[in-house]
Amino acid sequence: MPILPWHAETWNTLFGTPDAIPAAVLVAGEPGWGQDVFSQALAARLLCDGAQGTGAGACGKCESCRWLAAGTHPDYRRVIPEADEEEGEGEEAEASRSRKPEKKKSTQIRIEQIRALEDFVFTGSHRRGNRVIVLDPAEAMNPAAANALLKILEEPPSTVYFVLSSSAWRRLLPTVISRCRRVTLPRPREDLALAWLHAEGVGAEAGALLPVLGGAPVAAREWLEDGRSAAARAVIASLQETGTDPVSLAARWGTLVKDQDGLTRENLVGLVQRWVFDLILFSLAGQVRFMAAHRAAVEKGARGLSIPRLLACYNELLRIRMVSQHPLNAQLFLEDLAARFLMAIATKP
Ligand SMILES: [Zn+2]
CATH class of the missing domain: 1.20.272.10 (Zinc Finger, Delta Prime; domain 3)
Structure with missing residues (x-):
């Protein structure tokens, strides 16, 4: 999992002292700055068996890194807004399914999704190592979900880490914010952003688009790709x-x-x-x-x-x-x- 060039300093600060990673980290930044990429890199590093040195990222080669890349890591959960349930139940739902097969995109992380983590958090690790949960975006938690999370955060086992990725962290409950160490990502420097977009193979048009998107490079890559x-x-x-x-x-x-x-x-x-x-x-x-x-x-x-x-x-x-x-x-x-x-x-x- 790469560490984006404009995140390198923040990354090195976070890993500056050994054992300093708190149980809950809030990765905050503006939309399109790459909080999700940073959060994934942090998760990968916490799970990796081969990371060397305090500032290094995940090794990318060990069993844990391979599982993570394959999406099969037993000690990793990523919680994102789930597709909305179809409205109604039973026959009504049957009828509505036949009329409208697609599910709507949801914007919320619900309480059931947080409760479903309890077993994962409080039952031992598969590998006797760290377990990591990424909430992305954390502000998608509705109040009930946030309160359920608070309960878990009261006394998490020492090897469990929560990474809350957010581009609107002020919308989180103050009680959630106060339980996390906030890592605020810096505004991406334009030269680093453009160099990265070139390396990603979308450099040609990026120069004009980057300022239009307020200098958000990850957003620029998405817009160029989609x-x-x-x-x-x-x-x-x-x-x-x-x-x-x-x-x-x-x-x-x-x-x-x-x-x-x-x-x-x-x-x-x-x-x-x-x-x-x-x-x-x-x-x-x-x-x-x-x-x-x-x-x-x-x-x-x-x-x-x-x-x-x-x-x-x-x-x-x-x-x-x-x-x-x-x-x-x-x-x-x-x-x-x-x-x-x-x-x-x-x-x-
Ligand atoms: Zn590794």
Whole structure:
């Protein structure tokens, strides 16, 4: 399990003193910084039989490392939001299954999933070594699940480690936070991020995308691999069009937004938000932060705009983004977003 280049210092600090790894570690960072990768590397290291030296990662060769890579390690659990159960029971469920075979993606880690860990935690290890549980993302635990976790954290056996991976750790219960040692990952340095993206084989387009995603390299790799980068380019192009109307703009976005495995509505609002942010920043200070690759277009677009109107739009977008995952009506949601944006960039009469 590799240690990402911008995590190396944090990793070395964490392993700086022998036996210093606490029973519960909260790995915190912003979305797309690679908390999950760090958490996996930490789990691998805690399970590895061959790790050498305080700063080293897992060896990658021992039996434990091989099991982990194969997904068959008996002393390792990774808890992620599970697919939602189909609604209803018995015949109703049968009927709904035949109508709709797919399960919805869940955003929650539930109490049953935490309770299911109790046997694992309190029964001995298969190998008389460490046992590791990764919760990813930890903020997905609902309150009942978090309270169940607290009970386990009260008195965990000494060889059991919890790794809580989070890109929104402030949303965790304070009682959970206080039981963990928080390891805050640093903002990835741009040169390290770009070098890593090149090494991952997605370097060519990464230069333009990385700032759009606020400098989050793991997010950039995902977007380049799953096609969201192309959709993002199309969205950014749509923001530069003149003479369009809310219905056409919304229709265009409608073809780019996917319900699953693609550009989400939240991603879309985020892109509009960053574009508006840069229009404001350019108007006030002649700078761009997210749209560095589109500086000329921002400069052109910012001409003659009303800053109060842009600021009002930006604040609206923050609110809209919060509800973007579950709009009452997806079509109206896009049209509303388009109307607000077009109003903000209408030049002063
Ligand atoms: Zn190993």
